[in-house]
Every structure is written in structure tokens, then in C-alpha cells.
Amino acid sequence: MTTVLHLDASARPGRAGTHAHGSHTRALTHRFVERWRAARPGDTVIVRDVGQTPPAHVSSDWVAAAFTPRADRTTAQRRRLAESDALIDELRRADVLVLGVPMYNFGPPAAFKAWIDQIVRIGETFAYEPARADSPYVPLLADRPRRTVLLSARGGDGFDAGGEMAHMNHLDPAVATALGFLGIDGLAHIAVEHQEHGGEALAKSVAQAQARVDALVDRWLHLEASQAPSAGEHEDRAIAACA
Numbered sequence: 001m002t003t004v005l006h007l008d009a010s011a012r013p014g015r016a017g018t019h020a021h022g023s024h025t026r027a028l029t030h031r032f033v034e035r036w037r038a039a040r041p042g043d044t045v046i047v048r049d050v051g052q053t054p055p056a057h058v059s060s061d062w063v064a065a066a067f068t069p070r071a072d073r074t075t076a077q078r079r080r081l082a083e084s085d086a087l088i089d090e091l092r093r094a095d096v097l098v099l100g101v102p103m104y105n106f107g108p109p110a111a112f113k114a115w116i117d118q119i120v121r122i123g124e125t126f127a128y129e130p131a132r133a134d135s136p137y138v139p140l141l142a143d144r145p146r147r148t149v150l151l152s153a154r155g156g157d158g159f160d161a162g163g164e165m166a167h168m169n170h171l172d173p174a175v176a177t178a179l180g181f182l183g184i185d186g187l188a189h190i191a192v193e194h195q196e197h198g199g200e201a202l203a204k205s206v207a208q209a210q211a212r213v214d215a216l217v218d219r220w221l222h223l224e225a226s227q228a229p230s231a232g233e234h235e236d237r238a239i240a241a242c243a
């Protein structure tokens with residue numbers, strides 16, 4: 001069985017095309033997950049809505065707790081890290097990570113950045129080993145999750161690689177860098193553009209993004225079917241992730 005982590009970060013609760021003033025990123029993540037579910041109804045889907053329920057911002061207590069060895073943490077420190085523990089646990093359980101993240105002021109919404117700050121944690125999702133010659137930073141999620149897609153939306157256009165505004169896109173590189181630091185590589189990127197322009201330009205962009213989502217889901221479903229790991233391999237990975 002495969003586990004899909006479905007995360008939304010838009011401040012808008014409804015979906016474009018279904019609700020008035022709805023979110024395009026929510027429409028794309030919904031489309032992805034529903035297509036996946038239709039093909040694999042037995043899979044588990046974890047829903048994490050940081051747009052509606054943002055994680056806490058990192059505080060001085062949080063930092064002190066995270067840098068205290070696990071065995072030495074006080075009850076209050078363990079409590080302070082409970083949210084981070086839960087978010088990291090979801091990530092470790094996920095085989096497929098579906099991120100719906102709108103562009104706000106050229107980067108991710110603060111709620112999504114708060115999620116990133118909760119999941120990038122020393123000793124949990126990366127390790128620091130100063131004696132290592134190549135790099136002291138060791139990613140600890142190198143095989144969890146196995147496939148990740150960033151479904152984005154922008155009011156303007158030209159933010160994709162090679163576009164006129166690509167140099168102002170600080171969202172896609174930020175997500176790829178933070179996840180890559182943990183070992184989550186090979187991010188797929190799909191975005192709706194022209195939300196603020198509307199009309200034909202938006203309709204065309206939405207149709208293109210939908211077609212790309214469908215094609216990506218079908219490709220990954222095919223890979224899941226052809227590369228399904230044995231139960232033993234699943235267990236090995238789970239043990240390695242928790243070690």
C-alpha cells in the first residue's frame with residue numbers, strides 16, 4: 001500500500017472551478033489526489049492543510065529543545081516539539097508528497113515556510129557530522145517520500161524556468177532546496193499562471209496544468225505498479241527512517 005501526503009497552503013479554503021474565488025492550487029492537489037484514489041482506492045491519503053491551520057513559527061524555546069539531545073529533553077521541551085514530531089512523522093510515512101503552494105510576494109506563503117521550519121530538524125530529518133570530509137550535512141529522508149510534486153499558482157506569468165520572470169521566482173527554488181537538503185530530490189513542478197489576468201490566458205493555463213497533472217499521475221501510477229517494493233523492503237525503509 002502506498003501513502004500519499006496531500007498538503008495545501010493556500011489561504012483560500014475553496015477550490016477554483018468549484019467555489020467562488022476558490023484556490024487554483026487546491027484545485028490541482030484535489031485533481032491529483034482524486035485521480036490517484038480512483039486508480040488505487042486502497043491507498044492511504046494523509047491531508048495536511050497548513051493554509052487553514054498554519055504550524056507554529058519557530059521560537060527560542062523550540063530551537064533550544066531541538067538542539068537538546070533527545071534523552072535530556074524536559075517534558076516542556078518534548079511538548080514544544082510535538083507538532084514538529086507529528087509533521088515529520090507524516091513526511092516519513094509518505095511515499096508520494098503532493099504540495100499545493102501558491103506564490104505570495106515571489107515566495108511561499110508564511111504558513112508553508114512555517115511547515116518547512118518544523119520539518120527541517122537536526123537529528124531527525126538531517127544530521128550534522130563535522131568529521132565528514134565532503135559535507136557535514138547528512139540528509140536523513142533520502143528515500144522518503146519517493147515522489148514529490150509542487151503544484152503552484154501565480155497571479156502573473158513567465159515564472160517558469162526560462163521565462164521573463166524566472167529570476168523573481170523564489171518559491172520553486174526555495175522548496176527544492178529545503179527538501180533537497182533532507183534528501184527529497186527530483187521535485188516535479190506544475191503551475192497555473194495568469195490568475196490575475198483571467199480570461200482566455202487563465203483558462204489556457206489551467207487546462208495545461210490539469211493535463212500535466214493527469215499525465216504525471218498516470219506516469220507515477222505506472223511506476224508504482226511496476227516498481228512496487230516488497231513488504232520486506234517497505235519495512236527496511238521504515239526502520240531506517242526511524243533509526
Ligand SMILES: Cc1cc2nc3c(=O)[nH]c(=O)nc-3n(C[C@H](O)[C@H](O)[C@H](O)COP(=O)(O)O)c2cc1C
Nearest residue numbers: 010023024025102103104105106153154155156195
Ligand atoms: C498575499 C498575496 C501575494 C501574492 N503575490 C504574488 C506574486 O508575488 N506574484 C504573482 O504572480 N502572484 C501573486 N499573488 C497572486 C497569487 O499567486 C494567485 O492569486 C494564486 O492563484 C494564489 O493561489 P491559490 O489560487 O491557490 O490561492 C499573490 C496573492 C496574494 C494573496
